[in-house]
Amino acid sequence: MSATPTDAKPGSTCAVIDIWEVLGKRWSLLIIKNLSTKETIRFNELKRALAGISSTVLSERLLELEREGLVTKKIYPEVPPRVEYSLTAQAKELEVIIKELAHWVARWKRPQSVAPSAETKKEE
Amino acid sequence: MSATPTDAKPGSTCAVIDIWEVLGKRWSLLIIKNLSTKETIRFNELKRALAGISSTVLSERLLELEREGLVTKKIYPEVPPRVEYSLTAQAKELEVIIKELAHWVARWKRPQSVAPSAETKKEE
DNA sequence: CCGTATCCCCTCCGATACTG
DNA sequence: CAGTATCGGAGGGGATACGG
Numbered sequence: 001m002s003a004t005p006t007d008a009k010p011g012s013t014c015a016v017i018d019i020w021e022v023l024g025k026r027w028s029l030l031i032i033k034n035l036s037t038k039e040t041i042r043f044n045e046l047k048r049a050l051a052g053i054s055s056t057v058l059s060e061r062l063l064e065l066e067r068e069g070l071v072t073k074k075i076y077p078e079v080p081p082r083v084e085y086s087l088t089a090q091a092k093e094l095e096v097i098i099k100e101l102a103h104w105v106a107r108w109k110r111p112q113s114v115a116p117s118a119e120t121k122k123e124e
Numbered sequence: 125m126s127a128t129p130t131d132a133k134p135g136s137t138c139a140v141i142d143i144w145e146v147l148g149k150r151w152s153l154l155i156i157k158n159l160s161t162k163e164t165i166r167f168n169e170l171k172r173a174l175a176g177i178s179s180t181v182l183s184e185r186l187l188e189l190e191r192e193g194l195v196t197k198k199i200y201p202e203v204p205p206r207v208e209y210s211l212t213a214q215a216k217e218l219e220v221i222i223k224e225l226a227h228w229v230a231r232w233k234r235p236q237s238v239a240p241s242a243e244t245k246k247e248e
Numbered sequence: 249c250c251g252t253a254t255c256c257c258c259t260c261c262g263a264t265a266c267t268g
Numbered sequence: 269c270a271g272t273a274t275c276g277g278a279g280g281g282g283a284t285a286c287g288g
Contacts, residue, residue, distance in 0.1 A: 015229045016222065017153060024148025026261075029141060043270050054262050059271060066244070069234060073244045080269045081268080090232045097224050098140065104221060105139045108214045110193060120190070120197045150281075167250055178282055183251060204249040205288085 022064050027053055029098070031061055032087065035071065036095055040086045070094065146188050151177050153222070155185055156211065159195065160219055164210045194218065 022028060027050065034049050035041060041049075047058055062085060065071040070091040076082040087095075146152060151174065158173050159165060165173075171182055186209060189195040194215040200206040211219075 016226045019229055076247045100221050102140045123200045
């Protein structure tokens with residue numbers, strides 16, 4: 001990757017790791033996916049779409065994604081309150097990469113799982 | 125992402141999620157990174173390079189990566205035993221994508237963290 | 249040297265209940 | 269509607285010890 005010679009702490013070796021630790025968490029990717037299909041979405045709408053996520057975690061994820069600059073939050077001071085979430089330009093670029101990843105996955109899709117020991121090569 | 129109409133279980137919504145859950149785990153990315161720099165590496169060598177990982181976890185990660193077809197294991201029946209790990213062609217393609225991700229991260233690198241509430245927009 | 253077995257902590261995340 | 273507070277179970281992952 002980068003030419004960084006010394007790798008010490010796993011959390012901050014290269015900058016990718018940081019974002020990876022956010023994106024690697026459960027629901028993060030699905031949240032992005034859902035946001036990408038609707039371009040703007042409300043909290044409970046998103047919660048319903050994800051079907052199984054709790055308010056706690058959804059709120060947590062959205063906050064993390066907002067901190068990373070991937071999601072924008074817009075609050076309408078109404079009653080009842082309305083809050084809309086949407087992807088940033090940064091996140092939309094990320095989406096492209098994710099799609100490439102999806103492409104990569106599809107390209108290498110194996111017919112089924114293989115036991116590791118079965119394909120491990122032994123020198124004769 | 126894909127055109128899958130119904131999304132139910134978070135673990136298998138689309139195929140990307142699966143690989144994501146493997147790659148999202150701690151050390152996975154760093155293991156790939158280290159393997160990419162040396163093209164073949166032994167267990168303890170890798171362990172030393174990662175500095176902080178336990179044998180248990182390293183072994184576990186390598187097994188997962190092998191199951192995903194990203195890593196190959198070659199056992200030399202010697203005394204003392206020698207085992208060499210290397211990236212598959214599949215993983216090398218993945219590396220390209222990871223590099224794009226790194227690129228993306230670098231491009232959007234913020235000067236410093238911003239409090240979420242500070243950038244949240246309120247409708248006036 | 250290359251791992252597995254065990255223990256144990258600690259974080260993640262789901263459930264529930266409650267506020268503005 | 270849009271969250272926060274709190275609790276509790278499950279599992280990831282570190283430390284240590286041991287085996288082939």
